[in-house]
Amino acid sequence: MSNDYEVYDERFNGYVLPNAPLVCLGDGFGWTEGPVWFADLQCLLFSDVPNNRVMRWTSSGGVSVFREPSQFENGHTRDRQGRLVSCSHRDRGITRTELDGTVTMLADRFDGRRLNSPNDVVVKSDGSIWFSDPPYGINTDYEGGKQIQERPATVYRLDPAGRELSIVADDLVGPNGLCFSPDEAVLYVVETGRQFDPKATQYIRAYDVEAGSQLRNGRVFHSVKPGNADGICCDQDGNLWSSAGDGVHCIAPDGTLLGKIKLPFTVSNLTFGGRNRSQLFICASHALFTISTNQRGVVFP
Template identity: 65%
Template sequence: MDGFELTQPRFKGYVLPNAPLETLAEGFRWTEGPVWFGDRDELLFSDLPNNRVMRWAEYAGLSVYREASDFENGHARDRQGRLLSCSHRGRRIHRTELDGRIVGLVEGYQGRRLNSPNDVVCKSDGTIWFSDPPYGIQTDYEGGKQHSELPAAVYRFDPRDGSLRVVADDFQGPNGLCFSPDERRLYIVETGLQFDAEPLQHVRVFDVAEDGRLSGGDVFCTIAPGNADGIRCDEHGNLWSSAGDGVHCIDPGGELIGKILVPSTVANLAFGGRNDSRLFLCASHTLYAIYVNVRGAPLL
């Protein structure tokens, strides 16, 4: 099948040979953080080094959603439909209210500033989970060089009472994260130390307790070529991961079952579009999309 690689025959049921990879927009510096707004029928994503957030809609095309975005990277929506964003330069998680106001949510931990929040997800109970590696403050390209005050970690923030706690601190560079459809698992990408010759890079999986505590943390899979960055789960619990050659689909047991091949490195992805069965791909300088025969994991 052109454009696909079937590692296991069952992957054939997830892809559509008559639905090719489509180029939606080009000319960015590095695309990241896609999030779908079904009620507005539009995708938001970061053009990170250009310090802006872009908007793409099927019938309106491309436009700028936010200029001078404080070098936002990852995005998600909370349970009220508001945009959650990871700011590299601001070193915080902030929220865009429905009236457009931007409200800071998390800026530090135990009296010290966060590094550069990278990716964020919202659980069905309203808690906000995010990774905080130092990548955005190690160069001037994605936010600006600043001093790191905290070790890299993954956090859980509860906006109901303002509590913040570390849920995983044994990472060198925590990156993308997503919950399984039943929220009993949390997948977290380890992309290692940015300038290491051989950085530690794999995807780990944790069991999630009722109170939000994590256990386990075994290596779930390793992505090659390239490495995992952004990840998403589909309705069947398969993990779809960014990779150097496109998108890899890994079943809940950790087995690679197939790939969508893309001309450039994919940094992040999101399900959206009609019935949540369109994959939007942030790939280097380009925004791609492809229809697949599976839907993104539904909200609980």
């Protein structure tokens, strides 16, 4: 087994490829985040948050600028029509990039008060948009600019028509990365706690999704060490792949740590893409990495 891997459960041996190298696709960024794969365009978009831009990577052209300024966008996903949905720290809202390139603000207030700094976002099969809203992007000038917090940290759901915003979880201090299980029966949400708190509570939380739009039975799913979880994604078998202080951790649906992909920098986020969605793209500190796996990510959209 390559030195890039640590195996804690024999199942992990079937998910990784000892002859597949860890490859750096680009570096020199401020802090990489929010990777999203566009299979139809064969490209990856990701955020360089402190430098206020969204980058594009292709196998033929390497890394280039997709959008600058980006309003300090962080997390990204795609909706059921293939449009880019993004979390803006500067504008404190969820935006959608239309197919003609124009940007539409979908949600930036709740009960008349401004959102904080939406961090990560997923779109459910019914078209509803679920996102986390911690204050991290308005706490410093590094990733958006200091602003006054008007609402507590929350996880929201925007209905498919984009008209009604509702609270689905308000029991986290710092909700961060999130993703659905393949059958959408569970929503995983990362709790990274209060920023600058050396004793912050940090773990991955799981919720049962009821009636398609409500969360119940919130519970601790797994605690990532060293460091903490940030961005997360699922493969088709329901394993959770999480960012960590020492790389990427693969966690079984029952919360068992199966193995690690070791990286030299702290990982912030990751997603599956490439051919058959078996290529893992990894945002790690100031760089973007990739490694091929023997697992396929959830196909979406």
